[in-house]
Amino acid sequence: MAINVEETRFQLQKDRMLKAAAHCFNEKGYSGTSLKDVADRLGLTDAALYYYVRNKEELVYLCYLRAADVGRDAMQQAIASGSSGLDKIRRYLKKHVEAMVGDAGPVAIMSEIPSLKPEHRDTVLALSRKHSTAFEALIEEGIEDGSIAPCNVRMTGNAIMGSVNWIPKWFHGDATVAGEIVREFPEILSAGLARGN
Amino acid sequence: MAINVEETRFQLQKDRMLKAAAHCFNEKGYSGTSLKDVADRLGLTDAALYYYVRNKEELVYLCYLRAADVGRDAMQQAIASGSSGLDKIRRYLKKHVEAMVGDAGPVAIMSEIPSLKPEHRDTVLALSRKHSTAFEALIEEGIEDGSIAPCNVRMTGNAIMGSVNWIPKWFHGDATVAGEIVREFPEILSAGLARGN
DNA sequence: AAATAATTTTAATGCAGATTAAAATAATGC
DNA sequence: GCATTATTTTAATCTGCATTAAAATTATTT
Numbered sequence: 001m002a003i004n005v006e007e008t009r010f011q012l013q014k015d016r017m018l019k020a021a022a023h024c025f026n027e028k029g030y031s032g033t034s035l036k037d038v039a040d041r042l043g044l045t046d047a048a049l050y051y052y053v054r055n056k057e058e059l060v061y062l063c064y065l066r067a068a069d070v071g072r073d074a075m076q077q078a079i080a081s082g083s084s085g086l087d088k089i090r091r092y093l094k095k096h097v098e099a100m101v102g103d104a105g106p107v108a109i110m111s112e113i114p115s116l117k118p119e120h121r122d123t124v125l126a127l128s129r130k131h132s133t134a135f136e137a138l139i140e141e142g143i144e145d146g147s148i149a150p151c152n153v154r155m156t157g158n159a160i161m162g163s164v165n166w167i168p169k170w171f172h173g174d175a176t177v178a179g180e181i182v183r184e185f186p187e188i189l190s191a192g193l194a195r196g197n
Numbered sequence: 198m199a200i201n202v203e204e205t206r207f208q209l210q211k212d213r214m215l216k217a218a219a220h221c222f223n224e225k226g227y228s229g230t231s232l233k234d235v236a237d238r239l240g241l242t243d244a245a246l247y248y249y250v251r252n253k254e255e256l257v258y259l260c261y262l263r264a265a266d267v268g269r270d271a272m273q274q275a276i277a278s279g280s281s282g283l284d285k286i287r288r289y290l291k292k293h294v295e296a297m298v299g300d301a302g303p304v305a306i307m308s309e310i311p312s313l314k315p316e317h318r319d320t321v322l323a324l325s326r327k328h329s330t331a332f333e334a335l336i337e338e339g340i341e342d343g344s345i346a347p348c349n350v351r352m353t354g355n356a357i358m359g360s361v362n363w364i365p366k367w368f369h370g371d372a373t374v375a376g377e378i379v380r381e382f383p384e385i386l387s388a389g390l391a392r393g394n
Numbered sequence: 395a396a397a398t399a400a401t402t403t404t405a406a407t408g409c410a411g412a413t414t415a416a417a418a419t420a421a422t423g424c
Numbered sequence: 425g426c427a428t429t430a431t432t433t434t435a436a437t438c439t440g441c442a443t444t445a446a447a448a449t450t451a452t453t454t
Contacts, residue, residue: 009451010400030230032312047443048402056442111308112448115229155381161365163356170355178251191389206421207430231411244413247431253412 014052022063025165030060049067061120063108068127070099070107075134085142094139095100095162096157097195101171101178109168111143114177132157142193160189211249213239219260219305226375227257227309247362260305260319267296267304274332282339283390289335290361290383297364298375306365329354339390343379357386 007015020041024033035046035056053059074095082088095151100107113124137155141149171177204212221230227230228272232253250256271292279285305386310321333354339345360382368374 013401028311029309031309035443036439044401045403046441050443051401106395109308111302111306112226112228114225124304151385152377152381155377156385158358158364159382159385160366162366163359165366166359166363167355169359169362176367180349180352184349185356188356188389189264192385192387193389196393210431232413233411239429242433243411247413248431300431 010052013042017049017052018059018062018066019106021059022066022106023058023077025063025108025111026106027172030115032163035059036104056184057115057117057120060108060112061116061124062118064110064113064124065127067107067110068124068131070104071096071131072127074099075131079134079138084145084147085140086147086190089135089138089142089193090186090190092135093160093164094182097167097185098182100164100167101181105168108172109165115147132161135161139193146195148193156193163189202222205365207249210239214246214249215256215259215263218256219263219303222257222260222305222308223303224369227312232256254312254314254317254343257305257309258313258321261310261313261321262324263309264304264307265321265328267301268293268328269324270297272328276331276335281342281344282335282337283387285343286339286345286390287383287387289332290357290386291379293361294364294382295379297361298368300379302365304363304365329358334360336390343392345362345390348390352388360386 017038021038024037024041028037035049038059039046039049049059053062074092077095078088078092082091099105108122108130111122113128116124136153139148139151139153139156143150143153144180167181167185171181210262214235217234218230221238222236225234232246235245235256236243240329246256250259271289274292275289279288296302307321307325309380310318310325333350336345336348336353340347340350364382366377368378
């Protein structure tokens with residue numbers, strides 16, 4: 001027997017559920033999304049979701065964990081493969097944005113972190129900070145290796161990450177637009193960084 | 198009698214209420230904010246809010262109208278006073294960001310547009326599109342007058358506006374940070390636009 | 395194919411928080 | 425100070441969902 005080449009039915013369904021939930025939350029807002037809305041997208045009944053998740057709060061939490069994963073993966077790959085700080089940032093942006101508008105998506109916008117219960121909130125915030133810190137480290141690396149012009153690292157990081165985080169607000173699955181985002185965003189967002197030589 | 202030099206008590210209270218609501222929504226999320234939370238910030242009881250507003254949906258709606266106003270004002274002033282396209286964009290960014298982190302704030306993040314009733318939703322979406330269009334027009338103007346390098350106008354607009362819209366997610370009223378934002382953001386966000394001469 | 399386990403549904407229940415009506419208090423005009 | 429109007433509170437109600445428990449169905453195992 002292969003060691004989970006084929007994920008368990010349970011995990012697969014749970015994944016589908018998280019994507020459906022992320023889609024609903026982004027599209028209809030958190031309060032505007034009932035469990036029935038999510039269930040409908042899956043051809044299930046609302047009560048069925050409780051087989052996969054303890055409650056709505058946990059559903060949101062897992063959506064946010066997934067969103068954090070997507071960012072972390074992109075970051076790791078970029079760090080592993082890039083050369084200069086600027087190059088790593090470009091690769092990271094490409095990977096992250098690709099994931100967000102591609103098959104890993106939809107990625108939930110973290111609009112309701114404060115509604116999470118303390119333990120979950122802390123976990124998500126920690127992941128979130130970790131990611132910001134990693135990104136800022138790339139900027140600093142770029143400044144040191146000369147690929148990036150000196151700048152306010154914290155603010156620059158906030159600016160760029162804001163753009164990325166906001167994408168799900170206006171991207172709604174159109175494949176043409178997805179292509180455009182992947183092509184344009186990394187360049188647009190890193191254009192201001194490069195050191196003018 | 199002066200013509201409303203002193204706003205009516207009603208209007209003033211209503212304004213305070215909208216700011217309190219925006220604060221809560223940004224801080225605690227929409228679903229995490231009860232009318233009691235908003236009322237508490239005003240030293241009132243939840244029921245008192247109904248003197249100013251028909252229901253919670255209208256409260257959100259008015260917050261979003263205020264947010265749209267802030268953007269529109271900044272845009273109008275920038276268009277009136279700027280020279281080149283790039284200059285207007287810089288002025289607009291400065292004004293808008295200043296307003297967001299200053300006395301006009303807190304400005305509500307429009308996370309729950311889909312929860313608005315159709316009429317309100319349409320109004321807000323229309324204002325939102327209008328603002329995006331105006332911003333894109335500035336980019337085009339800049340490309341034509343040579344102050345901005347040719348680019349994908351739509352995507353560039355989305356990128357920059359995303360950064361701005363996301364600010365309330367991480368800015369929580371710290372005056373020092375407010376100063377930093379006002380000083381840095383316009384420059385950071387427009388750095389990638391300028392035509393390299 | 396019977397038995398067991400996994401998944402989903404049906405049918406209630408429960409409750410937080412929005413909403414309302416009437417009463418109480420505070421402000422304003424005369 | 426009295427009457428009127430504006431604002432807020434108290435005290436219920438109302439309700440949409442989230443949630444739960446038990447039954448029904450579907451899949452798996454032996």
